[in-house]
Amino acid sequence: MGRLSPSGASLFSVFLWWSRERSPGQTLEKISYKVGYLVGSLSSTSINRLLAKALARLAPPELQLVEIPIKDLPLYSQDYDADYPPVARVFKQAIADCDAMLFVTPEYNRSIPGCLKNAIDWASRPWGQNSFARKPSGVIGTSSGVIGTAVAQSQLRGVLCFCNSPLTNNVEAYIQFKPGLITADGEVTDASTQEFLRNYMTELHAFIVRVLTVLPRTA
Numbered sequence: 001m002g003r004l005s006p007s008g009a010s011l012f013s014v015f016l017w018w019s020r021e022r023s024p025g026q027t028l029e030k031i032s033y034k035v036g037y038l039v040g041s042l043s044s045t046s047i048n049r050l051l052a053k054a055l056a057r058l059a060p061p062e063l064q065l066v067e068i069p070i071k072d073l074p075l076y077s078q079d080y081d082a083d084y085p086p087v088a089r090v091f092k093q094a095i096a097d098c099d100a101m102l103f104v105t106p107e108y109n110r111s112i113p114g115c116l117k118n119a120i121d122w123a124s125r126p127w128g129q130n131s132f133a134r135k136p137s138g139v140i141g142t143s144s145g146v147i148g149t150a151v152a153q154s155q156l157r158g159v160l161c162f163c164n165s166p167l168t169n170n171v172e173a174y175i176q177f178k179p180g181l182i183t184a185d186g187e188v189t190d191a192s193t194q195e196f197l198r199n200y201m202t203e204l205h206a207f208i209v210r211v212l213t214v215l216p217r218t219a
Ligand SMILES: Cc1cc2nc3c(=O)[nH]c(=O)nc-3n(C[C@H](O)[C@H](O)[C@H](O)COP(=O)(O)O)c2cc1C
Pocket: 040, 041, 042, 043, 045, 046, 047, 048, 049, 106, 107, 108, 109, 110, 111, 142, 143, 144, 145, 146, 147, 148, 149
């Protein structure tokens, strides 16, 4: 066997490093993703904000979760399209700065809370400047009711589909909230719910990687 040239030797050591570090399905680099989340509640005691806090704690380290506030947005009107007010510009820029979105929502009268729908309407306009286009997203929510926001989530999926946001299909998460389920710091007190939510975030991460690998944000 001939000797390796210096360049051959370094190629060989790169290969050794690659084969040690990389298992099937893994990328060489750990890429971080910024996930902006909207909470569909203006309540100061929102259980959905608690859920969002819990999800931030349980997320894989590659996901950085940041809340994008919606409470100061006025009611949307097409009259604003020619000149969005500063609060709406800041809101749209915050979404633009994120790689993906997470919607954490209550259900109001078997539908999407008005404040969340209003925020989505702001983000989707002006025409041609839809903030959600091709941005991957996940939907989740909690309520005291047994179906845990299933109807609101279903309707929200229709809206986000129209907004051209690639959506996670699996895992679906309809969380029935019981007093004490999540502490003020976002700690989940029930072990099986904690594991379920951790898995939800792991799946969300895998989905974001898949979508943005095929269709990078700059494409
Ligand atoms: C106007 C209104 C409508 C509601 N409608 C529903 C509903 O359709 N389904 C449900 O499970 N809970 C419903 N609830 C109860 C909410 O699940 C509960 O208030 C929950 O705390 C709201 O989430 P939040 O704390 O994050 O705001 C409703 C509450 C309000 C105030």
